[in-house]
Amino acid sequence: MHRLTRGQVLLTQGEPTPALFGLAGGEMEIRFLTVDGEVSVIERVPPGRLFGLSSFASGQPSTFEVLAAKGSRVVAFGPAAYEFLMDQVPGFARSLMREYARRYHGTLRMLEASRHRSADERLRLALEQLARTERAGPPDAQGWRHIRTTQAELAALASLSRQTVNELVQQLAAQKRLRVVYGGLWVPAG
Structure with a gap:
């Protein structure tokens, strides 16, 4: 469990993601940073949601930054916990896939909106x-x-x-x- 103060960065764009994260309380902001310092907010994550899956599961550097939009409590599921949840907890993988698909759909809508709406x-x-x-x-x-x-x-x-x-x-x-x-x-x- 990590406790973050408002504005504290949890994940840095371009860095490895050490865990799958779940938000226990507060609110996290997922955003892109451009070379010239511009910020594009992708999503505000409410409690009960997971984030960081794509870069954690793929082993690729994070393509976004995540910071606390207000004081927050974040649970980190490292490699061993993630493997246990995926292999030993019935329904976890389906639930995770549903969450990932929901987030992907939302991100595509925002991308469409930013370019075509x-x-x-x-x-x-x-x-x-x-x-x-x-x-x-x-x-x-x-x-x-x-x-x-x-x-x-x-x-x-x-x-x-x-x-x-x-x-x-x-x-x-x-x-x-x-x-x-x-x-x-x-x-x-x-």
Whole structure:
């Protein structure tokens, strides 16, 4: 079990991945770093999810960086534990494959969005991703859900500028398709 403070790096892009990781609490940010220092957020990992499988299982260097988006608890499954889980725990391999396929599908959607979707579609996909994390509260009586986020976080997740996100959020608010509140947004559930 590793305890990480906000901003602490767990995996460094280009370095070996020593284990398969599971998030016990908090939130992790998976992101690409470009040569010129730009950051592209791939995903915000909520508790209960695994990450680091592709580089750990393949033995290849990590293609992304992982850092704690807030204080987090991470469980590391090293080679011996991974082998035991894969060989001795019925259903673990199928469950892991399902998780990997879900994440792969989500990553492909974000890649498609960054190259082939409009800015408003990319913002919608980023909001959908955040709605699946612990940052989203349960729907209220009117069917709206509060998402704790900032426009800077949305911009990074959607690969948009903060100015573009601000303009889109204001448009959606004027159309009554979301509500802006301090510390987040209210969006229709589902």
